[in-house]
Each structure stands twice: as structure tokens, then as C-alpha cells.
Amino acid sequence: MTQPITEDTVLKTVAKFEVKYLQYLDEDGKPLGKKLPSFAKDTELLRKLYTDMARVRAFDAKAYALQRTGKLGTYPASLGQEAIGVGYGSVMRKEDVLVPYYRSTAGLMQHGVTMAEILTYWGGDERGSDFKYAREDLPIAVPIATQCLNAAGVATAFKLRGQARVAVTEIGEGGTSKGDFYEAINVAGVWRLPVLFVVNNNQWAISVPSEIQTAAETYAQKAIAAGIHCLQVDGNDILAVREAAEQALERARRGEGATLLECISYRLCDHTTADDASRYRTEEEVKQGWRREPMRRLRKYLESLNAWSDADEETMNKTIAEEVEAAVQEYLSMPAPKATDMLDYLYAELPEKLREQRDELARGE
Amino acid sequence: MPAVTLIEAVTMALAYELEHDSNVVLLGEDIGVNGGVFRATAGLQQRFGKDRVIDTPLAESMIAGLSVGMSTQGMKPVAEIQFLGFIFSALDQLFTQAARMRNRTRGRLSCPMVVRAPYGGGIHAPEHHSESTEALYAHIPGLKVVIPSNPSRAYGLLLAAIRDPDPVIFLEPKRVYRLVKHEVEDNGEAYPLETCFVDREGTDITLISWGAMMHETLQAADELAKEGISAEVIDVATVAPLDVQTLVESVAKTGRALIVQEAPKSGAIGSEIAAELSEKAIMHLLAPIGRVSGYDTVMPYYKLEKKYMPSVQRIVSKAKELMEYV
Numbered sequence A: 001m002t003q004p005i006t007e008d009t010v011l012k013t014v015a016k017f018e019v020k021y022l023q024y025l026d027e028d029g030k031p032l033g034k035k036l037p038s039f040a041k042d043t044e045l046l047r048k049l050y051t052d053m054a055r056v057r058a059f060d061a062k063a064y065a066l067q068r069t070g071k072l073g074t075y076p077a078s079l080g081q082e083a084i085g086v087g088y089g090s091v092m093r094k095e096d097v098l099v100p101y102y103r104s105t106a107g108l109m110q111h112g113v114t115m116a117e118i119l120t121y122w123g124g125d126e127r128g129s130d131f132k133y134a135r136e137d138l139p140i141a142v143p144i145a146t147q148c149l150n151a152a153g154v155a156t157a158f159k160l161r162g163q164a165r166v167a168v169t170e171i172g173e174g175g176t177s178k179g180d181f182y183e184a185i186n187v188a189g190v191w192r193l194p195v196l197f198v199v200n201n202n203q204w205a206i207s208v209p210s211e212i213q214t215a216a217e218t219y220a221q222k223a224i225a226a227g228i229h230c231l232q233v234d235g236n237d238i239l240a241v242r243e244a245a246e247q248a249l250e251r252a253r254r255g256e257g258a259t260l261l262e263c264i265s266y267r268l269c270d271h272t273t274a275d276d277a278s279r280y281r282t283e284e285e286v287k288q289g290w291r292r293e294p295m296r297r298l299r300k301y302l303e304s305l306n307a308w309s310d311a312d313e314e315t316m317n318k319t320i321a322e323e324v325e326a327a328v329q330e331y332l333s334m335p336a337p338k339a340t341d342m343l344d345y346l347y348a349e350l351p352e353k354l355r356e357q358r359d360e361l362a363r364g365e
Numbered sequence B: 001m002p003a004v005t006l007i008e009a010v011t012m013a014l015a016y017e018l019e020h021d022s023n024v025v026l027l028g029e030d031i032g033v034n035g036g037v038f039r040a041t042a043g044l045q046q047r048f049g050k051d052r053v054i055d056t057p058l059a060e061s062m063i064a065g066l067s068v069g070m071s072t073q074g075m076k077p078v079a080e081i082q083f084l085g086f087i088f089s090a091l092d093q094l095f096t097q098a099a100r101m102r103n104r105t106r107g108r109l110s111c112p113m114v115v116r117a118p119y120g121g122g123i124h125a126p127e128h129h130s131e132s133t134e135a136l137y138a139h140i141p142g143l144k145v146v147i148p149s150n151p152s153r154a155y156g157l158l159l160a161a162i163r164d165p166d167p168v169i170f171l172e173p174k175r176v177y178r179l180v181k182h183e184v185e186d187n188g189e190a191y192p193l194e195t196c197f198v199d200r201e202g203t204d205i206t207l208i209s210w211g212a213m214m215h216e217t218l219q220a221a222d223e224l225a226k227e228g229i230s231a232e233v234i235d236v237a238t239v240a241p242l243d244v245q246t247l248v249e250s251v252a253k254t255g256r257a258l259i260v261q262e263a264p265k266s267g268a269i270g271s272e273i274a275a276e277l278s279e280k281a282i283m284h285l286l287a288p289i290g291r292v293s294g295y296d297t298v299m300p301y302y303k304l305e306k307k308y309m310p311s312v313q314r315i316v317s318k319a320k321e322l323m324e325y326v
């Protein structure tokens, strides 16, 4: 018979941890406590955040429609998760580098990537990754979790060069099961890298729910083993996401290292246009999800400050619709890429061995 | 000019680039104080500091993924994978990110990084330490795969690899690390990538190899000479992208081709060379293209490794067989 190993005999506690949760607004947009972040009174900024979420939502809807009519490839929307990318993206500086994954549309748009570029990418055209504004942002990562290490690498370059810049990356909660994620947070801890890892916890990795993904109580606590800061936030409360991201970026810029933010949200759409979420989720669950979505919440808060009206909503929707339409036109009217592009950008110089293949493409065979 | 071993030539090239290009950083497991398990980076951390010669946590995917991120910032990471047999978890980063960065961003970003690794058999190493998997990386468009066969080539080609604007997998035949010494001037002169080296001129048959097998191949040429057979010997050096032209020109002259490789026979660099020669030089051929190769099997533990690897004898007899076609 074994005896239990107990406190009073030999055990002593060598480390203790806790994970904090940040939320400012309840589901109906009412402040939960008295202390809101300082920007919560800046109605101009809040109106912009609201508008930016609406832009992502309208863009997603349009992308869906384009896919359905055969004008776009598979597309992953962010319906219900707009506060995450708009939140962290709104506090990034131009010189920071975003290392996105396929569901980072909101973050990309915040960091200056145009709607037309994003459509071009999902329309199957590499020119979409030739971002005109954020020239150093990495292209979208499709393999899960590779982006975390690439962000750590970008942050290593910043650190070695003594630059006060931050690399920001986003990953789904499913992606945190992968080795690259752990390897990235580990090295970010050891080297105190200026990097922010944002976990977009939308509850589902395609059809696999959180219970199958991890036995941990939170995704945030994975940071504890890596020795980096962590915080769990209500990912549908843009005040919380923005404030937490801003503090993380400041900390990184001060040389205090990396942060992992777990943003709890809910995917209100299918995983991608190729998915049918009704096969694995109940209608009831989705209905519950709609009660917590981020736009309604911020709008209610704005209304309580008398900073938003139906007329504002109407004007906004009209402006955004025009913007999206212009982007679609830009995308659809792009001249087709040249077949030779597929070889011309592979190496800095075309290897002799590929010249024949290039000639064949140039002849249009 | 000092006479140096291949591993010392590697160290010289790394030091030269660290000295002359502040963007170059080395990273890997045990490369700092320890100077790498084969001492390729011996003394470099002491000389250039911990920010230039970086001991990483033990994680190969991390080493590759970090290098991708750093290189998109214009740094030039030279990563060491301790043994090539442990690169597999890093392949994801190399194949899905490094190899494609330039192409997918239409030239906006690139990965001017080098991954160095000791590879190949013949030193009685443990399991997973002796394979020749160069064809794996060569198959991935966007990567370059470079294999030096001797000290001067290690120096010149490694400089070229570090200066190359695209990702290079640089495989060091560890059996040759201390096998021979060459006089190598530390003058910073790079050799061209994508160019085969004609190491010996001949008229009867072209022997084609790279890496450690160059040594057996050159010995075989000596043996053949004794029997009146004049072999031209070519060191491919950059196995991807291949310099097909030099190979074709040689075969046009000799009419016979024999490829020698340590890797398994199927789907290998040797297969690719044979295919190119059959497309471009078949009218010059007086005999079938020959291959002396490792076997299509798991690299055996060291009691059998000698049986696995092409020997001088195997090369000579295959060459003589090809000579029998008129």
C-alpha cells in the first residue's frame, strides 16, 4: 500500500500561480466597475473602434458573397471576433511588425493592409501579400503555429538591434497545441523578446472544441511555464483587448519581454467558406454566442455616452459599403498575374536550370 | 597560407562573415562556449560576443522559425542543426516559410538565411546521425542545397551561402571534417553557387559526385588511370539548383556518365542528374548512365555502414562495366 505524500510530511510549495481575467463592459455594454481605461472616455476613438469592427464585418460578408459566386477562394471570416484584431491592431505602431495567421483580417486591416490586398490574397494571387503600407509585415501563415516562431525571430532582430519595436502575432486556441507555439513562447521568455502573442480563443478548431484541445483551465496559463506575462481577457470587450494589448506593447518596448493574451471570444460563422459548422454545433450555442458579440456591446456603451445614434449607424454603413465596393472593384479589375511570375520571384536571380521552364511558361505552353 | 581541415575552413568562413557583416549572427544548440559538438564555431562566441553567436534553447523548429523571422528583417542568421538527422521538426519552417517567403510576397521579403548541418555516414555515429537526405531539401523550390567536398570549397561556398539572398541548406560531410587539409587563404573570396567544379579532366568517362563521396570518386579515377581509363571527375557542390550545363558538356566529351552518391538510390540527386543527362545528352552517350549509390534502405548502424556506402571498388568496377560498351 502506498501512502499519500502530504504537506505535513515532506512536501513544500515551491511556486504558486494565478491567471487574471480582464473585462470592463458586461454583455450589455455596462461598465462592470468604476475604473475604465483612460481611453474609455475618448468617444472619437471609441467611434473609430466601432467603425473599424464594422468594416471587418462588412468586408467578411462581402468576401463570403464573392466566394459563393466563384469570385474568391476559400475564406475564413472573423464574425464575432472583430474586437480581437481591431483591439491589438489599434495600438500597434507602424514600425511594429504583424505576423498574422489566416484569421487575422482585422489585425491586418488595422496595420494598413488594404481590403483589396486581402481579397487579392484569398483570390489566389501572391501579389496580395506584397503589402504596400506595412512593408515588413509577414504574409499570412496558413500552417498552424509557424507564425509564432517567425514573430519570435522578428522580435529577436529588434532586440539584437536595440530597437523599441514589437512583433505581434495571433494564433487560434487550437494552434496552441502545436510545438511551434510552445517553442516560441519558451524562447520569448528566455530571451525577454519584445513580442505579443494573441490567442484568438473562439472555442473551436474547425469541429474540435476546447475540451479536446487542452486539459488546462486557461490557454493563458501556458505562458506561465514559459515565464512570460499572461492575461485572459474578454475578447468581445474591445476595451479590455485594447487596454491589455497596449500595456503588453509598452512592456515589450521597455524591454520587459513578451506577453501572452488569451482573448475569449466565439466564432459566430463557419470555420471557413468550406465548412458547415451546423454539423458540430447546436443552434442554441450559437444563439448564446450572439448575446456576447463585441459590436453590439460597444454600441450600447457608446449610446450610453450619447456618442452614437441610428443616423451615425446609417452613415457609417453607407461609407463602409462604398469602401468595400471600391476594394472589390479594385480586386476584380486587377490584370491577371503573369505565368512567369511563379518562377521570377522564387529566387533573387533565376537559376540557369529554371530558364527552360520559364521559357516554356513565357511561350504559354 | 595555412593548411586547414574542412571544419577549420567552416570556422574561418563564419569568422570572416561575422567580422565583415554586422547582420550575420550564428545560432544553434551548444554553439557558444562549447563551439559546437564538432567545434565549427570554436572561439567565435568569445570573439564576437553572445549577441552574435547565440546558444539557443533545444528546439530545432524554433531555430529554423526564428531564423525565418530574423532574416525577414534583413539579418543573416546562420543556424546550426547539430546533426542533420534532427532537422525533421524544422522542415515545416524551412519548407512552408523560408523556401516560399520571397515568392509569396512577390519579392517584398526574403529569407537570406543559412542552415548548416553535419551529415553523412562513415564515422561510426549513433542512430540518426549518418543519413544523406540532401534530396529532400533539393526537392523544395526556393531552397538552395550546397555540399562542400573539401576545405577550400567549404570556405568559399559557405561565404557564398551566407551572402546569398535566398535560404541555403549547407550540408557538411562530417566524415571529411578532419580527413584532409588544404591551404586556404582567408581572403573572403566566395566561390560561385550553382557551378559544378571539374576536379580532374578526362576523356573516357565522367564521374559525378559531391560531398564525402568525392574522395572515393577521385581515388577511383586514380585506379582507372592505372588501367588506361581517363576519367573526368566533377564535384557537383550545389546539388540544387543544379548546374546541368557543365555536366552535359562533360558527358558530350566523354560519352559516359557514372554518378556516385551516398544517399539511397531512388528519388535522389543522382536520379535527377540521370534524368537531365538523358534529356540533354542522350545523343552523346555511348553507354547507359550508371549509378553507384547507397541502398534504398534505412542507413544501417555502423557495423554495416561500410557495406552500405559506395566503395572505390564498386565505383571502379561500375566504370569498367560502362567502358565495355563500345
Ligand SMILES: Cc1ncc(C[n+]2csc(CCOP(=O)(O)OP(=O)(O)O)c2C)c(N)n1
Pocket (backbone or CB within 6 Å): A103, A142, A143, A144, A171, A172, A173, A174, A175, A176, A200, A202, A204, A205, A206, A271
Ligand atoms: C499544421 C496544420 N495542420 C492542420 C491545418 C488545417 N487547419 C486549418 S485551420 C484548423 C483549425 C485551427 O483552429 P484554431 O487554431 O483554433 O484557429 P481558428 O481557425 O479557430 O481561428 C486546422 C486543423 C493547418 N492549416 N495547419
